[in-house]
Ligand SMILES: *[C@@H]1O[C@H](CO)[C@@H](O)[C@H](O)[C@H]1NC(C)=O
């Protein structure tokens with residue numbers, strides 16, 4: 070009798086339990102469905118794109134499926150994106166080195182109404198103390214909670230910044246690559262082909278840091294020919310004994326950087342090739358998926374004279390470069 074009743078109750082229990090589980094699941098799914106529906110209806114007045122419902126209920130269409138991982142709908146902590154809360158945002162980073170045209174390049178990008186490139190955020194050493202401070206900084210930037218003069222937060226469609234290779238990105242490349250992968254950050258590599266010109270610019274800029282030639286103010290970039298002329302007056306003396314070591318250092322850094330990060334979606338740009346070339350800039354805008362514009366910058370180039378006139382010891386430099394493969398590279402660029 071006992072055995073029988075136990076058997077019955079087990080038999081009764083099983084379907085009952087299954088029915089209950091089914092009911093709960095269906096109820097849950099139904100609630101979820103209602104919920105999603107309501108939210109997407111609520112937002113539909115301000116929705117610019119429409120079909121797929123994403124994580125935070127913005128609808129996107131006209132975006133090819135393979136692009137979807139690259140679009141984000143940041144919800145900043147500090148303000149509301151209002152009518153643009155459903156404008157998809159793409160993340161980018163410019164990996165570059167000092168005196169390679171990245172400051173100028175950023176002013177060009179920032180002349181676009183839908184691009185915010187927020188400057189050299191890791192020049193502040195405390196932000197690159199360790200990988201946690203780096204990730205916190207990146208999170209803040211990509212959630213559009215970063216405020217800089219370049220930030221056009223509400224209706225921005227591409228947000229990024231420039232990161233110099235000597236500012237922590239190479240030291241923590243593994244973790245940073247993982248982060249970039251998880252956020253689908255697109256990379257713009259921006260380098261300068263003529264590393265001798267770069268070195269001269271670096272030395273001249275270092276000099277001005279102390280000399281402050283423009284009315285006691287140090288400037289790395291200028292907006293007038295007069296100012297450019299003042300800064301260009303200084304001619305550094307190249308230490309030829311370490312010249313090849315300096316070149317190798319730069320070349321190694323660039324090669325390593327490409328090696329570490331080129332598995333990401335990327336483009337490689339050279340300063341020399343974007344000067345006066347709107348096609349290159351169209352390509353960049355296409356890469357960032359923003360509507361195409363003519364990009365402009367008020368910056369004026371500082372070192373425009375032929376190379377031999379830019380250093381005090383040109384003869385020593387050519388002697389040192391004679392017979393090396395560098396001579397050819399530098400030759401090609403002598404004006
Ligand atoms: C670009 O910005 C303008 C002005 O803020 C905005 O009206 C427009 O929707 C934005 N376009 C894209 C593609 O984000």
Ligand SMILES: *[C@@H]1O[C@H](CO)[C@@H](O)[C@H](O)[C@H]1NC(C)=O
Nearest residue numbers: 195196197198199200201202
């Ligand atoms: C990282 O650096 C910050 C200070 O900048 C410190 O507070 C924090 O404990 C450090 N974290 C790790 C994991 O070392």
Ligand SMILES: *[C@@H]1O[C@H](CO)[C@@H](O)[C@H](O)[C@H]1NC(C)=O
Nearest residue numbers: 268271272311312314315318
């Ligand atoms: C050039 O190389 C030397 C030796 O490696 C180094 O001490 C110096 O900082 C480098 N200078 C520049 C401007 O890179």
Ligand SMILES: *[C@@H]1O[C@H](CO)[C@@H](O)[C@H](O)[C@H]1NC(C)=O
Nearest residue numbers: 384387388389390391392396
């Ligand atoms: C390079 O060196 C060779 C001999 O070693 C010499 O004939 C030539 O004039 C040198 N070129 C320059 C640009 O100094």
